[in-house]
Amino acid sequence: MTMQPEPGQADVPLVSVDLPATEEEAPVLNVDTEALLERLEEEDGLGRRTWVIAEGYIPSESTGPAPAMTSHETACILNTGERAAEIEITLYFSDREPAGPYRVRVEARRTLHLRFNDFESPEPVPRDTDYASVFRSNVPVVIQHTRLDSRQPPHALLSTVAWNE
Amino acid sequence: MTMQPEPGQADVPLVSVDLPATEEEAPVLNVDTEALLERLEEEDGLGRRTWVIAEGYIPSESTGPAPAMTSHETACILNTGERAAEIEITLYFSDREPAGPYRVRVEARRTLHLRFNDFESPEPVPRDTDYASVFRSNVPVVIQHTRLDSRQPPHALLSTVAWNE
């Protein structure tokens, strides 16, 4: 899963330029589109591009030391691929139009445990409010949802793999 | 995902009426059925039409301030589509015939975190009783199941994406 050509591949460039014989001619760009797409797919990691978390609720109250014990909702995102994941998130509510898109980047071969509590732009996530979220990524990722709820000590936990298609 | 025609579509109406030349003739209704179905599908959101939550149990006891800390079971429903979701819910029990259908509506681009505790018609959900539920929607939705259980303080949580087909 790296960009380095395997033995025997080096003499078949994905992109090349034919230099013109005279100055009047423009150079010609040759792109092996099919091979390029194939190479990009090989770099893809595990998962899907669209994920849905229908549950969402950040309690305004917390007990215990911050930030570990602050009541929070998290989307644990894993990008096992060779390209950074650019993800757009839309939040849905019960009584108003959706908010977003929020944008987040997960580098190649990295996980990001993203707290909804930290969303700021275009607007923070309101507390004590039902919401839901949709994630759309340019490359496959896997998303698991978790809430730590410390309204009363000690905390309660929930988790589920998000719905994907 | 809106009903507004894209450029170049305006002159191909989905529904039109040919006015009669004489008063004896009835006007003719022209429906481009295929295009209409296609347009409706474009308005569909993410998810599936059938969902099952095999676990169900509302404890009669609660501790902590109502309604947030009242022991409850919730179906978090997300409708990302452009049409309202009309959903029929049937409840199954261990020792009697199913109850329902219960009917609920989730507007376009909205989420509804529906508490089973609030079901009233055709009958409330009995407490301290095992049950299960099936959701059938006219448009795709995503459903996630959650229980907050506050029989003893503090509360416990569980959650899972419902089974869908």
Added chain:
Amino acid sequence: MTMQPEPGQADVPLVSVDLPATEEEAPVLNVDTEALLERLEEEDGLGRRTWVIAEGYIPSESTGPAPAMTSHETACILNTGERAAEIEITLYFSDREPAGPYRVRVEARRTLHLRFNDFESPEPVPRDTDYASVFRSNVPVVIQHTRLDSRQPPHALLSTVAWNE
């Protein structure tokens, strides 16, 4: 989803007997196999026939009033179909051969929230022991897994839809 024939079906019996003209002849049993299979499929409910719960652990300790607060693991089974589900369960362990089959029946249009704590034959489920379980049903069902863990007060909960194929 009932066995009562719809209008117009009554004169096409799935099974009939041609009575012999003379006593020497045996009566002939006519079975419309294809229609019979189709009818049976119509009676099928939602779900799958094979389910797996890889997690299993019943703590021997509990706090709080029995049986509600006894530490327990549950398989919530829903049979939405028109035929009773006959289910065989096999338990797997870390250091010995599997146990079972355990047999359980879930009537048509019923849910059974089955506690592993109550398994008796061929043998009870050992406490404080890692196990896993496989469910094989003759008709489609949906299974969700739950643990209530009351080793320390108050209790903790976990739940997930079982893996199915």
Added chain:
Amino acid sequence: MTMQPEPGQADVPLVSVDLPATEEEAPVLNVDTEALLERLEEEDGLGRRTWVIAEGYIPSESTGPAPAMTSHETACILNTGERAAEIEITLYFSDREPAGPYRVRVEARRTLHLRFNDFESPEPVPRDTDYASVFRSNVPVVIQHTRLDSRQPPHALLSTVAWNE
């Protein structure tokens, strides 16, 4: 699901040797490749070969008696097949390259509830650190994820079937 031939199979060996007529000739090995592959597939158990757990976090703090109440993350693996599962695990982090592969073996017809806390080689799992994990098995298995979190007494639990493809 055993290797013992069923009645009528004994005279169709999967592998046989034709002995040479003279000493100059080499013996010929006959392999019924197709039947052999089929036999191996019959020995496969339920599940998939690739599993992802996007959530991972082992709290460094615990309360209650060890090891049962030590805060831990577990991958519950079930191998229902007739061949041992050889599994490679890779861990992903938020700010460094992946660690692994870790190797674990789950014998035929066994479950292994594997604690990430016990990982040692090539390196232990850091505490209080976000991570994620990918499991690749040579045979189908089912994996369910669980965390017991006892940072504050009593403990909280979460669980979900891992994502699979």
